[in-house]
Amino acid sequence: MxxxxxxxxxxxxxxxxxxxxxxxxxxxxxxxxxxxxxxxxxxxxxxxxxxxxxxxxxxxxxxxxxxxxxxxxxxxxxxxxxxxxxxxxxxxxxxxxxxxxxxxxxxxxxxxxxxxxxxxxxxxxxxxxxxxxxxxxxxxxxxxxxxxxxxxxxKQMTSEDQFNWLKVKKGRGKGKKPEFVFEGEVEPSTQLPEKGDGGKGGGLGSGGAWNRGFERQVVGQLREVEKVLDQSLEVERRGMEERRRKMEELGVAVAAK
CATH class of the missing domain: 2.60.40.1970 (YEATS domain)
Known part of the structure; x- marks a missing residue:
């Protein structure tokens, strides 16, 4: 083993x-x-x-x-x-x-x-x-x-201890041990949050922190850019074909002389 x-x-x-x-x-x-x-x-x-x-x-x-x-x-x-x-x-x-x-x-x-x-x-x-x-x-x-x-x-990557850095110490009264709890509007997760945190996270997304909504926005923008590039490439391809046709016609005309 x-x-x-x-x-x-x-x-x-x-x-x-x-x-x-x-x-x-x-x-x-x-x-x-x-x-x-x-x-x-x-x-x-x-x-x-x-x-x-x-x-x-x-x-x-x-x-x-x-x-x-x-x-x-x-x-x-x-x-x-x-x-x-x-x-x-x-x-x-x-x-x-x-x-x-x-x-x-x-x-x-x-x-x-x-x-x-x-x-x-x-x-x-x-x-x-x-x-x-x-x-x-x-x-x-x-x-x-x-x-x-x-x-x-x-084991390390799935342990709850990896979220300890997000916890804050809260008093529970005299004679009781303090507890550590999460604060904030965005739940701790190994995944991107669905929505932003209103700008508190300091990241670049709509609403502040990186989130799935911003990720979808960026993907959508990239797809739009891809469409524009595809259209530009198609225009260029047609232009090349037209230039090639004209050069061939010119070559035929020169050869005929």
């Missing part, structure tokens, strides 16, 4: 959602040193975070390596659990940050790569708000899947 550390739970898949992104501010800003290096006009933080109502990310993530632009001293930064998994710096230019995610040893899985393009300038529909508040935010939803996890890892 194989030891529990290598035994697998057959026909089972575990999925975890998380966020990769960055925030940025024009300097000076109270969150950053009053005397940044010459030419550094922005302060920023790049991060890997759990969903606002999701399980503890350290249940499966034990280390994150951020590879910054080569001009930074110690460009490769490694952050270990319990985190937070983030790097804060100052600078002036945008660049791609390579991110390597290292899983818990119990997972028995190799590290995986992601990349985030550091955004420092206000953008999109929230551009005016970002300018007013001096806070740029750019993040996206990411997913990892563990197919046929080890028995030990499966």
């Amino acid at each position: 194989a030891p529990s550390s290598t035994k697998r739970v057959r026909n089972t898949k575990l999925t975890r959602h998380f966020l990769i992104g960055n925030t940025a501010h024009i300097l000076p800003h109270p969150s950053f040193p009053s005397s940044p290096p010459d030419g550094h006009t922005k302060g920023w933080t790049v991060y890997v975070r759990p969903l606002p109502n999701g399980p503890d990310i350290t249940t499966w993530l034990k280390k994150v390596q951020f590879k910054l632009h080569h001009t930074y001293a110690d460009a490769s930064r490694t952050i270990e659990a319990p985190g937070p998994f983030e790097v804060t710096e100052t600078g002036y230019g945008e660049f791609g940050v390579e991110i390597r995610l290292y899983f818990a040893p119990e997972a028995g899985e190799k590290a995986v790569y992601r990349e985030h393009y550091l955004v420092l300038a206000p953008w999109g529909e929230s551009k005016d708000q970002m300018e007013r508040t001096n806070e740029v935010k750019a993040e996206r939803l990411e997913t990892v899947e563990f197919n046929e996890p080890t028995v030990e890892f499966f």
Whole structure:
């Protein structure tokens, strides 16, 4: 019989959602040193975070390596659990940050790569708000899947303890032990919530946090874009056929002379 550390739970898949992104501010800003290096006009933080109502990310993530632009001293930064998994710096230019995610040893899985393009300038529909508040935010939803996890890892990933970080301590009166309860409008879950939380989660979706409604909205937008691209490709295809026909006619006419 194989030891529990290598035994697998057959026909089972575990999925975890998380966020990769960055925030940025024009300097000076109270969150950053009053005397940044010459030419550094922005302060920023790049991060890997759990969903606002999701399980503890350290249940499966034990280390994150951020590879910054080569001009930074110690460009490769490694952050270990319990985190937070983030790097804060100052600078002036945008660049791609390579991110390597290292899983818990119990997972028995190799590290995986992601990349985030550091955004420092206000953008999109929230551009005016970002300018007013001096806070740029750019993040996206990411997913990892563990197919046929080890028995030990499966126990960790299905334990109620992974939601302890969302609980708050509540007094129960003199002489009684305090209890830890959940607060907030969005129930803790390993899945995306159906609706947002009214903006309290801090994510990018309609209503604040990432949710299924926003996910469907994004999918719908992508499908509309796909239709437009298909139409453009069809127009281009017809144009190519017309140009080819004209060239063939021209070739025939030249050959006839």
